[in-house]
Amino acid sequence: MKAIVCTQFGGPALLDLQSLSDPKPGPREVRIAVAAAGVNFPDTLIIQGKYQYRAEPPFVPGAEVAGEVVEVGDQVSRLKVGDRVAAFTPVGGYASQAVAPEAACVPLPAGMSLTEGGGYGLVYGTVSHALIQCAALKAGETLLVLGAAGGVGLAAVQLGKLMGARVIAAASSDAKLALAREQGADDGINYRDTSLKDSVKALTRGQGVDVIFDPVGGPLARDCLSAAGWGCRYLIVGFAEGNIPELPANRLLLKEMAAKGVFWGAFTAREPATNAANFAQLAAWYDAGRFKPVISQTYALDQAPQALQDLLDRKVTGKVVLVP
Ligand SMILES: NC(=O)c1ccc[n+]([C@@H]2O[C@H](COP(=O)([O-])OP(=O)(O)OC[C@H]3O[C@@H](n4cnc5c(N)ncnc54)[C@H](OP(=O)(O)O)[C@@H]3O)[C@@H](O)[C@H]2O)c1
Numbered sequence: 001m002k003a004i005v006c007t008q009f010g011g012p013a014l015l016d017l018q019s020l021s022d023p024k025p026g027p028r029e030v031r032i033a034v035a036a037a038g039v040n041f042p043d044t045l046i047i048q049g050k051y052q053y054r055a056e057p058p059f060v061p062g063a064e065v066a067g068e069v070v071e072v073g074d075q076v077s078r079l080k081v082g083d084r085v086a087a088f089t090p091v092g093g094y095a096s097q098a099v100a101p102e103a104a105c106v107p108l109p110a111g112m113s114l115t116e117g118g119g120y121g122l123v124y125g126t127v128s129h130a131l132i133q134c135a136a137l138k139a140g141e142t143l144l145v146l147g148a149a150g151g152v153g154l155a156a157v158q159l160g161k162l163m164g165a166r167v168i169a170a171a172s173s174d175a176k177l178a179l180a181r182e183q184g185a186d187d188g189i190n191y192r193d194t195s196l197k198d199s200v201k202a203l204t205r206g207q208g209v210d211v212i213f214d215p216v217g218g219p220l221a222r223d224c225l226s227a228a229g230w231g232c233r234y235l236i237v238g239f240a241e242g243n244i245p246e247l248p249a250n251r252l253l254l255k256e257m258a259a260k261g262v263f264w265g266a267f268t269a270r271e272p273a274t275n276a277a278n279f280a281q282l283a284a285w286y287d288a289g290r291f292k293p294v295i296s297q298t299y300a301l302d303q304a305p306q307a308l309q310d311l312l313d314r315k316v317t318g319k320v321v322l323v324p
Helices: 040-047 121-134 150-161 175-181 196-203 221-229 247-255 264-270 272-287 301-312
Strands: 002-005 018-019 029-039 064-072 084-088 097-101 105-107 142-146 165-171 187-191 209-214 228-236 258-262 295-300 321-323
Touching: 002 040, 002 301, 018 142, 018 301, 029 084, 029 121, 029 301, 040 301, 064 097, 064 121, 084 121, 105 272, 121 150, 121 209, 121 228, 121 264, 121 272, 142 150, 142 221, 150 165, 150 209, 165 175, 165 196, 187 196, 196 209, 196 221, 196 272, 209 221, 221 228, 264 272, 301 321
Parallel strands: 142 165, 142 209, 165 187, 209 228, 228 258, 295 321
Antiparallel strands: 002 018, 029 064, 029 097, 029 321, 064 084, 084 105
């Protein structure tokens, strides 16, 4: 098979396209012919040795794939050859063949293309868990989404809207906000040109928002505390900006606000039944035409370094996938 290999920690330019033997599934694993491999921000960190999940070189990066099952381990009970799945790997996805535990595979909705599937599992799994379990978002509430045109951000805009929230998208350019509006956002704030804090106050008549979805971190986190309303749930999803913010506890106290971490990968292992229920809900929403993954660009496998660099340069909107 063809695969992208991280032979030493560093930037995307150090990645190598290699020919490797096909991976063999273990007893509880399946092998998947990869039709699309999702490119996710954590991939940019894993190849630098900076992610919470550490793989040692040489390894094949890539946290998620979509494709057909071509081989099953002898203790696999639910999946069979020919099934269309999205799988969380969490490395090994940037390849024409990948293995994943059966427990980390979800069926693709019948109408979903395999290319869309490459941008489905990880972001919609994360966002459904964040909004349903972590925030208990209710219809009529106001949801502020940072990085609203990015992978998890755009999915949060879509799912927040279909759960009945008023969605305020926040991003670094008007073009990104236009995309978020197309995908359901009611309002947009360009946080490069204007104050997030003042804009949220103006849009909510000083009340603040009920839920904040933050995959960006850095200095914007302070503005989020000001944008929060009474009883706000502040979802800590990631730190794409690069800096981990510190939150003063007094600011949480004053608004009876909750800062809530979101760690989808660990949640899938600890609460598989709830994760499966989330995916059943996602499939029902997808089948009813309520949302569609936005795949803004596809790249060939050997263009993986370019795809990762575009992500780091904030050029990407929605999801990008590698098509081996
Ligand atoms: N907790 C979990 O379970 C979980 C699951 C998946 C992902 N994540 C995390 O969520 C974050 C977003 O992941 P993603 O795959 O959605 O990434 P993405 O598509 O690249 O989106 C990240 C967004 O962050 C903003 N951003 C601000 N400063 C940035 C910088 N210096 N470099 C890059 N982007 C910057 C960009 O929006 P603007 O240009 O509009 O600011 C960008 O659209 C990552 O930190 C990732 O690790 C967490």
